[in-house]
Amino acid sequence: MPSDLDRQIEQLYRCEPISEEDVKRLCIKAREILIEEANVQVVDSPVTVSGFCSTLRTVLSTGMFARRTSEACIDHGDFVDRGFYSVETFLLLLALKVRYPERITLIRGNHESRQITQVYGFYDECQRKYGSSNVWRWCCEVFDYLALGAIVDGRVFCVHGGLSPNLQGIDQIRAIDRKQEVPHDGPMCDLLWSDPDDITGWGLSPRGAGFLFGADITKIFAHNNAIDLIARAHQLAMEGYKLMFDKTIVTVWSAPNYCYRCGNVASILELDDNLGQEYKVFAHAPSVRSSLPEPPSFPLHPPHFTQAQARGCIRATKREEREFSLRI
Amino acid sequence: MAAAVPVPYHTLEESPNSRTIKIGDWEITARTNPISNAGELDALQAAVGGIPLPEMTFGNNGLKLLHKPSGWQYGFGTEEALKGVKNGELEHGDGGVKVGYADAWLKSRTGPSSQLPMPKTVPTKPYDWTYTTIYGGHTLSSSSSTTQWTPADPDNPKHTIPLAELTRHDPILFYAEIPLYEDELHDNGSSHLLVRIRVMPTCVFILSRFTLRVDNVLFRALDTRIYQAFSSSPPLVVRETSGWEAPYAWVQKVDTIPPL
Numbered sequence: 001m002p003s004d005l006d007r008q009i010e011q012l013y014r015c016e017p018i019s020e021e022d023v024k025r026l027c028i029k030a031r032e033i034l035i036e037e038a039n040v041q042v043v044d045s046p047v048t049v050s051g052f053c054s055t056l057r058t059v060l061s062t063g064m065f066a067r068r069t070s071e072a073c074i075d076h077g078d079f080v081d082r083g084f085y086s087v088e089t090f091l092l093l094l095a096l097k098v099r100y101p102e103r104i105t106l107i108r109g110n111h112e113s114r115q116i117t118q119v120y121g122f123y124d125e126c127q128r129k130y131g132s133s134n135v136w137r138w139c140c141e142v143f144d145y146l147a148l149g150a151i152v153d154g155r156v157f158c159v160h161g162g163l164s165p166n167l168q169g170i171d172q173i174r175a176i177d178r179k180q181e182v183p184h185d186g187p188m189c190d191l192l193w194s195d196p197d198d199i200t201g202w203g204l205s206p207r208g209a210g211f212l213f214g215a216d217i218t219k220i221f222a223h224n225n226a227i228d229l230i231a232r233a234h235q236l237a238m239e240g241y242k243l244m245f246d247k248t249i250v251t252v253w254s255a256p257n258y259c260y261r262c263g264n265v266a267s268i269l270e271l272d273d274n275l276g277q278e279y280k281v282f283a284h285a286p287s288v289r290s291s292l293p294e295p296p297s298f299p300l301h302p303p304h305f306t307q308a309q310a311r312g313c314i315r316a317t318k319r320e321e322r323e324f325s326l327r328i
Numbered sequence: 329m330a331a332a333v334p335v336p337y338h339t340l341e342e343s344p345n346s347r348t349i350k351i352g353d354w355e356i357t358a359r360t361n362p363i364s365n366a367g368e369l370d371a372l373q374a375a376v377g378g379i380p381l382p383e384m385t386f387g388n389n390g391l392k393l394l395h396k397p398s399g400w401q402y403g404f405g406t407e408e409a410l411k412g413v414k415n416g417e418l419e420h421g422d423g424g425v426k427v428g429y430a431d432a433w434l435k436s437r438t439g440p441s442s443q444l445p446m447p448k449t450v451p452t453k454p455y456d457w458t459y460t461t462i463y464g465g466h467t468l469s470s471s472s473s474t475t476q477w478t479p480a481d482p483d484n485p486k487h488t489i490p491l492a493e494l495t496r497h498d499p500i501l502f503y504a505e506i507p508l509y510e511d512e513l514h515d516n517g518s519s520h521l522l523v524r525i526r527v528m529p530t531c532v533f534i535l536s537r538f539t540l541r542v543d544n545v546l547f548r549a550l551d552t553r554i555y556q557a558f559s560s561s562p563p564l565v566v567r568e569t570s571g572w573e574a575p576y577a578w579v580q581k582v583d584t585i586p587p588l
Contacts, residue, residue, distance in 0.1 A: 110515060111515070116515060119543060120515070165445075165446075165447035166444050166445070184429050184432060184433060184436075185429075185432070185433045185436045185437065185444075186436070186444060187444070193514075195514075197452070199450050199452060200450060201447075201448065201449065201450045202447040202448070202449045202450070203449050203450050203451075203452035204449045204452060205452070205457075205514070206452060206453075206454060206455065206457045207426060207427045207430070207457050207513070207514060207516060208426030208427050208430025208431075208433070208434070209426070209427050209429055209430045209433035209434070210433075210514065211447075211449075212452060214450075235383070236383045236384065238362075238363055238364065238365050238366060238369075239365065239366060242366070258384070259384070259510075261507070262362060262363045262384050263361070263362020263363060264362060264363055
């Protein structure tokens with residue numbers, strides 16, 4: 001298995017998919033490792049924290065992982081969807097996890113879900129590359145075993161989304177039964193979906209579902225759990241990272257040139273032995289290799305309706321009657 | 329076989345983030361840049377009344393048309409587009425929506441069998457989080473002309489946008505795609521305002537389209553089309569606004585997704 005795994009890592013690093021049989025074995029092996037992990041994995045510094053995995057190669061080569069063989073990496077979730085190489089990216093992460101289980105910590109993001117991956121591209125990519133939904137199903141089963149958070153030296157708490165009104169302490173997170181599809185609501189959902197906001201206390205998202213939490217909530221959580229910093233991802237930061245609330249919380253965004261057109265930079269957070277923070281900023285990854293075959297054309301976003309499809313639709317809103325009768 | 333259309337004299341200027349075509353009496357510039365940075369976003373947020381800005385706000389993108397003889401200037405820009413987004417409580421007729429699972433989510437926290445107490449929540453700034461706007465460009469303040477839009481005359485064939493001309497395979501002298509903003513609605517869909525322009529040998533054609541998909545709830549497309557025929561004398565610009573909205577399930581029926 002070790003030499004097989006190294007071969008798979010080499011292949012995935014070059015953005016080449018591995019065989020379906022290899023995927024099946026890899027997923028089984030990954031689950032065996034992940035099932036032993038806690039909801040909040042305990043990690044020792046020094047460690048690199050990364051916020052979005054679609055440019056894994058750049059992340060791995062930029063961070064400590066490349067330079068020192070004893071260093072570790074925490075990845076914040078959203079490993080799949082929206083890019084062209086979700087399959088290779090996630091399988092590379094799994095292969096690295098199996099190869100170096102103590103050095104890589106994977107945290108679940110809201111995209112590691114059956115529902116979301118059917119809308120935002122991962123399911124379609126698996127179908128296209130493997131001709132069936134098997135790989136997608138096996139990966140979703142792995143998602144269910146991913147940890148919900150990590151804690152570095154007891155002082156830096158890593159989670160994908162944010163806090164939950166039903167979880168005052170990190171110990172309460174440990175009590176959750178995480179081995180399930182991401183629920184639509186509840187504390188596990190909040191950890192993967194909530195956002196910091198410029199309010200005081202808890203707020204309800206204007207979308208009708210989901211919480212927002214303010215500086216006071218963040219600082220109380222930090223104080224009660226004796227932590228210095230909450231590192232999360234989930235939201236785009238033009239400069240690669242965004243510190244808020246007197247630096248008690250940071251959004252780490254590791255996908256440069258998001259959706260191939262934002263032109264943003266990305267960052268990873270390096271925590272040294274003393275938990276000193278260094279944000280390494282990087283721009284978009286160059287092509288993996290020039291002979292890479294063009295991916296078959298498909299929309300970056302899930303399929304949009306076309307006007308032809310829409311022509312039969314109801315034109316029936318009051319807004320339309322009021323506003324669209326002008327033909328200037 | 330259609331006769332070849334003569335291509336009028338025109339010049340093209342290009343820099344990394346800006347392209348200009350000068351043709352006849354017109355000068356048209358398209359600017360495409362990366363998304364706005366934190367400082368620019370703060371300023372823009374203040375300018376549009378404080379609503380949270382879309383995740384991908386292209387504050388430095390825009391399209392400008394200048395008619396040199398009259399000094400009339402028309403443009404498309406992110407700030408004006410965002411000013412068209414409803415700021416405040418959405419009332420009946422404003423097209424406000426919630427995500428598909430909003431009711432279930434709230435019920436799980438407030439229903440009689442709820443095991444998850446709802447925290448006390450503070451009011452958060454109400455606004456249209458779908459960023460729906462019917463913005464279709466605006467006359468620039470630097471315009472030295474006071475030309476006004478007037479309602480089209482339904483009996484005047486020159487007051488329509490000629491699809492026949494626009495579907496002809498004439499050479500495209502200038503094309504630009506200018507996103508003004510995009511938002512992923514927190515992984516609940518997609519909201520997207522995109523302006524596209526093509527300059528042909530005989531005309532200018534612009535489509536500014538706002539597209540919205542709220543997963544399992546609805547779709548919206550709001551369009552503004554602008555057409556200017558170089559041959560029109562005096563120069564005439566036709567602007568048409570239209571749109572539609574449909575429930576998600578209705579559109580899904582049209583293009584069946586295989587069951588999983």
